[in-house]
Amino acid sequence: MTAAAATTLADRIDAALPQTQCTRCGYPDCRAYADAIAAGVPHNRCPPGGAEGIVRLSALTGRPVLPLDPAHGTEGPRALAVIDEAWCIGCTLCIKACPVDCIVGASKLMHTVIGAECTGCELCVPACPVDCIAMVPVTGDRTGWDAWSAADADLARARYGFRQMRVARDKRENDERLAAKAQAKLADLASHTLHTDPTVIEKKRAVIEAALARARARQGAG
Template sequence: MNPLAARLHAALPQTQCTRCGYPDCESYATAMAAGEAQLNQCPPGGAEGVVRLAAILQRPTLPLDAAHGIEAPRTVAVIDENWCIGCTLCLKVCPTDAILGANKRMHTVIEPACTGCELCVPVCPVDCISLDNVSGDRTGWQAWSQAQADEALARYRRRQLRLAREETEQQQRLERKAEAKLADLPAHTHGAKGAEAERKRAIIEAALARARARRAGSPST
């Protein structure tokens, strides 16, 4: 990030909710710094958040853009354990790894780690996730502290590193599998010969090349 984007990023609440229209707070900050996004697209930051961003950009404040949501009390997700089917869809979208669970096992939310991003709600196939108001009448930055924002960002970054590491490990497994097949092609092509053997060799070599390319393109862990 350039210095301006970094300052804007530091002023955001780090809920990673995507309501601004960008995949995370850093992307929104980068877009604002480039003049590609307005400073009033962050509902979790609310009116105070707009003032913070306007000061950094040295621009007039604007009303929060209702197209991106409204300023509201802070919420946390709650999973009804009686209805949870363990589909893991909510785990996959939680930006701070605030949900614990396993496939076909009941899930639960780590309340202090939940940013209230709401991303888990629409993906639940059995509608067992609700949102509890935990800040009363306090909204925006009055309902969310800098310390909470810092912790949310730290958890988000750890998640990104974990996902990158898991992707690299998956591509390494695919590489080893393809290499093993190439090392003993007759056994893995069921005795195919001639053009058919070459066709299957080409398929395996292409799979190996894809795995290597994806691993090479993965962020460093």
């Protein structure tokens, strides 16, 4: 398979995944799993897509329909995260864990979940240090794609993409702030060179320049 064909197949596979970004497949997000399937990884590791999802992926890849791999979970009704606000301590760890930014709140303030935007990924549950988050089934007997829709997947993909951009932007801005502080510190060291032990000055300068180099490297990698 050519590189172009593999990319096209990965795009089609990604479009057929539910975009819950739950990582149960063993990959960091749905796109990474789509790339892996296109490269030959089994296509039966997505519990949110369920049996219907496997049928769709089989049609795209030309591979046989397989049962869902139990090592990656079981198919079930769609569930929403619900926070017991009486127990919430406002630690923000669930906010950091949510792949689609559907938890709102602030440090030391109680959090709440925007139900219409929750993908049921469950990633917030282990992140909570006081076990105040429960996954509540909301689709009755409907499971897999019967409990999800293309519109839900599109919204989840868009929110996940926005979160990725926001996290990258916040990291870049933080690196820029740190770099500016380091530059100011270097200038301050230079102004005190005549009044301080040169050995101490050089050690401090080396530490600051190393920090600047790391920040530039991170910015280049981003």
